[in-house]
Structures are given as C-alpha cells and as structure tokens.
Amino acid sequence: MQKIAENPVSSRETLQKIAEVFRVFSEPTRLGILQALRARPRSVNELVELLDTSQANVSKQLRTLFDADLLHREQRGNQVFYSIKEEMVYELCRIVCDKLNRRARADAEVFFQI
Amino acid sequence: MQKIAENPVSSRETLQKIAEVFRVFSEPTRLGILQALRARPRSVNELVELLDTSQANVSKQLRTLFDADLLHREQRGNQVFYSIKEEMVYELCRIVCDKLNRRARADAEVFFQI
DNA sequence: TGACTATATCGCCATGCAAGAATATTCTGG
DNA sequence: CCAGAATATTCTTGCATGGCGATATAGTCA
Numbered sequence: 001m002q003k004i005a006e007n008p009v010s011s012r013e014t015l016q017k018i019a020e021v022f023r024v025f026s027e028p029t030r031l032g033i034l035q036a037l038r039a040r041p042r043s044v045n046e047l048v049e050l051l052d053t054s055q056a057n058v059s060k061q062l063r064t065l066f067d068a069d070l071l072h073r074e075q076r077g078n079q080v081f082y083s084i085k086e087e088m089v090y091e092l093c094r095i096v097c098d099k100l101n102r103r104a105r106a107d108a109e110v111f112f113q114i
Numbered sequence: 115m116q117k118i119a120e121n122p123v124s125s126r127e128t129l130q131k132i133a134e135v136f137r138v139f140s141e142p143t144r145l146g147i148l149q150a151l152r153a154r155p156r157s158v159n160e161l162v163e164l165l166d167t168s169q170a171n172v173s174k175q176l177r178t179l180f181d182a183d184l185l186h187r188e189q190r191g192n193q194v195f196y197s198i199k200e201e202m203v204y205e206l207c208r209i210v211c212d213k214l215n216r217r218a219r220a221d222a223e224v225f226f227q228i
Numbered sequence: 229t230g231a232c233t234a235t236a237t238c239g240c241c242a243t244g245c246a247a248g249a250a251t252a253t254t255c256t257g258g
Numbered sequence: 259c260c261a262g263a264a265t266a267t268t269c270t271t272g273c274a275t276g277g278c279g280a281t282a283t284a285g286t287c288a
Binding site: 157158159169170172173174176177189191192193194 | 263264265266267
Binding site for chain 2: 245246247248249250254255256
C-alpha cells in the first residue's frame with residue numbers, strides 16, 4: 001500500500017509564483033496607487049499628484065502592477081488611464097487591514113488593561 | 115461648505131504597515147513554512163527536513179513570521195514547536211492561488227484557442 | 229513640421245534582504 | 259558540571275529593487 005505523503009510542501013516554483021504576487025503588494029507606493037484607483041480610473045498625472053512621488057516612479061510602479069495582471073490600461077489621447085482589473089486586490093487589503101486593526105485593538109487592551 | 119476630499123490615499127505610515135504584512139508573505143521559504151504548518155504544529159527540525167534549506171534560515175524565517183504575529187511558539191523540552199496563529203493566512207493564500215489559477219486557465223484558453 | 233504635454237524608459241545609487249557559515253544559547257540526560 | 263542536541267543569532271556577501279534625474283517616445287494641436 002502506497003504511503004500518502006501528508007501535506008507535502010508545494011514545489012519551489014509554485015511557492016515562488018505565489019510569493020511574487022504578494023511581493024507586488026509589499027510596497028507602499030503601489031498600495032497607494034491601488035487605493036487611489038479604487039474610486040475610479042486615473043491618469044498617470046493624477047496619480048503623481050495624489051502620491052507625492054516622481055512621475056518616473058509612478059510609471060515604474062504602474063508597470064509592475066500591470067505586469068502582475070492587476071490593472072487595466074487604456075490610452076485616451078496622450079493620456080493613459082489605469083484601473084483595477086482584479087477585485088481581489090481589495091479583498092486582500094481588507095483582510096490585512098482587519099488583521100492589523102485586531103492586533104492594534106489587542107495591543108490597546110493590554111496597554112490599558114481593559 | 116467644506117469640500118470633501120474624495121478617497122484620499124492613506125498616510126505613508128499606514129501604507130507601510132500594510133506593505134510589511136504583505137512582504138512577510140512574499141518569500142517562498144516562508145510560504146513553505148506556513149503551508150507545512152497547516153497540517154499541525156511542527157518543530158524547527160521538522161521544518162528544516164521538509165523545506166530543503168538550512169536550519170539557520172528556517173529559524174530566521176520563523177522569527178520573521180513570529181514577529182509578524184502570524185505564529186504561536188511553544189517550547190517543549192529543548193524543542194520549539196510553531197503553529198499558525200492567524201487563520202487569515204490561508205484565506206490570503208487561497209485568494210492568490212485562485213487568481214493564479216484563473217490566470218493560468220485564461221492563458222491556456224488563449225493558447226489553445228478554446 | 230515644430231512646440232508642447234503626457235508617459236515610459238534608462239542609468240545610477242543606496243538600501244534591504246535572503247542565504248550560508250560560524251558561533252552562541254538553551255535545554256536534557258548522565 | 260559536562261556532552262550533546264535543538265534552536266537562535268551574528269556576520270558577511272551578493273542580488274534585487276525603490277527612487278531620482280535625465281532622456282526618449284508618443285500623441286495633440288497650431
């Protein structure tokens with residue numbers, strides 16, 4: 001009878017692919033872009049104004065997000081509008097924020113000895 | 115009448131905190147540890163055997179995960195057992211895997227012209 | 229075509245971090 | 259206390275990447 005390996009760990013390549021998705025989210029500027037796009041599609045310049053960083057950097061981070069298949073890209077005239085392609089973006093961020101809020105509340109309870 | 119800023123972007127510090135959580139997940143070794151712990155708590159040595167990396171590296175990644183408040187730590191004799199503290203770990207990974215699978219399927223459909 | 233605007237890319241620097249080797253620490257049994 | 263096992267830490271190296279300035283590319287309008 002064949003022994004069934006119990007819960008083997010995924011291959012390095014699979015783990016790497018998953019890790020790469022998370023890596024895209026692991027940067028404040030990119031998270032700011034995603035948040036700014038929640039309201040509506042925005043041009044690169046709009047994002048530059050909202051995010052307090054250089055246009056070059058916004059373009060670069062947009063490319064990272066786009067390559068990760070998280071954004072749509074639409075050219076209108078000489079402007080380019082980006083928008084969210086994957087709604088799961090917000091699901092991920094919501095889960096993390098919930099966790100941070102829970103942790104902050106727990107910390108507060110300890111601190112104030114509630 | 116005061117103008118309401120529409121969907122302002124969070125402060126850099128807030129975005130940074132969220133980004134740090136994602137960064138913890140952005141590394142194959144750490145994801146492998148989380149996956150290995152899904153079955154049950156495991157000692158450091160068990161994890162070393164499952165993950166094909168050095169003991170020093172496993173300890174280091176465990177510390178990162180522990181500091182991120184994702185793991186429990188329990189000492190038994192001279193062994194230390196780690197286990198998952200936050201079930202949201204699996205929710206996050208499931209969402210990302212779903213996305214990767216959907217993308218892979220979409221790629222296949224294009225490739226094979228289904 | 230030429231000027232202007234919007235976006236993308238390139239080269240560079242500084243920082244952060246994964247990983248290994250060596251060592252330190254902690255615990256157990258004798 | 260000592261030896262050995264299990265785990266943690268320190269130090270170093272190499273690489274990836276965020277950010278900026280400068281520049282290139284693309285699109286619009288006169």
